[in-house]
Amino acid sequence: MTDLGPIAWPPAPIRTERLVLREPEARDRATFIELLASPDVHTYLGGPRPRAELERELPEVPERWPGSFVVDLDGAMIGQILLRRAPAHHRPAAAGKPDLGYLFLPRAWGFGYAAESCAAALEWVGSVLPGEPVVLATQTANTGSMRLAAKLGFTEVERFRAWDADQWLGLRAPRGPDRAARTLQ
Secondary structure: OEOOOOOOOOOOOEEOOOOEEEOOOHHHHHHHHHHHHOOOOOOOOOOOOOHHHHHHHOOOOOOOOOOEEEEEEOOEEEEEEEEEEOOOOOOOOOOOOEEEEEEEOHHHOOOOHHHHHHHHHHHHHHHHOOOOOEEEEEEOOOHHHHHHHHHOOOEEEEEEEEOOEEEEEEEEOOOOHHHHHHOOO
């Protein structure tokens, strides 16, 4: 995937009711390794990476590029929000559009943190790339991700088969600031 283009980076931290979306820092490295090595986190993402490989390869400050946010709860990383442009070789309906992705530690599941932080990230991308739709792809078997996509206002564009699994591609039309605030109500 490619970055979001010429946008000011990093932005000021984005604060929600309970969370902060911020640029990755060196103190987040161990949590990135935990996220990327977790079999639970990667059930629908092709499986975890070996911890030893991550320890060797992950830079001191991981994932530092425009569109990569750490989700911080009370001063500690609990997840990551990713916004990158879908590459041209991706699904034609998604190519070139900002693509929303997210990873959360299993201990952070079930508290609404993904919805809260993704809504904030979508509001941010709408402010820096006004008028652009956002896409999200997930396995159809990932019912939690499917529910979150619907809650965030994504509508189905297509279903397809890739990586030996049925996939779902959704699109979220551009929203004005007044509509974005109503999305999760």
